């Protein structure tokens with residue numbers, strides 16, 4: 001399993017007591033497997049992604065990413081695991097306003113400290129994979145909402161992660177464009193052998209995923 005959460009409990013302070021955001025959660029995603037997590041607002045979906053992204057440390061349980069145990073790892077070790085093994089796509093496209101689509105990707109290679117040798121060809125390959133080969137010199141304001149989300153997805157894959165975590169990527173898009181984004185994620189999951197977790201409210205796109213899990217009051221069920 002590329003991503004494995006075992007018996008994960010996450011609590012937040014809630015007034016004088018604690019509330020349980022993740023309640024003994026089990027999640028296992030294999031390479032090339034596209035998993036969707038659905039559930040009502042406040043049920044814990046974003047918390048699940050934050051724990052899987054190594055951004056939040058659970059109260060107990062184990063989080064394994066690409067064979068490495070995250071729980072108990074130092075902040076530096078978690079940052080390294082995140083940079084090397086995890087791609088994250090947020091709900092809103094958070095692209096840099098002044099950069100072209102191509103440069104949005106190249107800046108990821110710079111930040112990771114990897115040599116830029118090979119980065120340009122990886123960036124072009126990804127822009128082609130997301131259908132933006134003729135948009136590579138456009139800045140965010142010259143792209144549609146769907147195109148910006150495609151750049152976001154391509155950028156998340158720049159450093160060849162094994163795990164892809166995607167939080168409601170279609171919420172700002174109409175149904176057709178949203179379905180195209182989920183179809184693209186399905187294609188990339190298979191092509192790049194990613195362990196992908198998609199949080200979504202868009203039930204119409206669930207036919208494109210391999211596994212659907214439901215989150216209810218912090219409990220994850222199949």
Ligand SMILES: Nc1ncnc2c1ncn2[C@@H]1O[C@H](COP(=O)(O)OP(=O)(O)OP(=O)(O)O)[C@@H](O)[C@H]1O
Nearest residue numbers: 012013021039040041042043044045046047048215
């Ligand atoms: N940093 C925090 N501090 C305290 N409580 C939090 C924090 N983050 C989330 N919560 C609480 O944890 C519960 C789960 O929240 P979470 O955002 O994970 O749910 P969600 O299913 O992603 O919701 P949505 O679909 O609205 O994004 C909610 O009750 C929320 O209020």
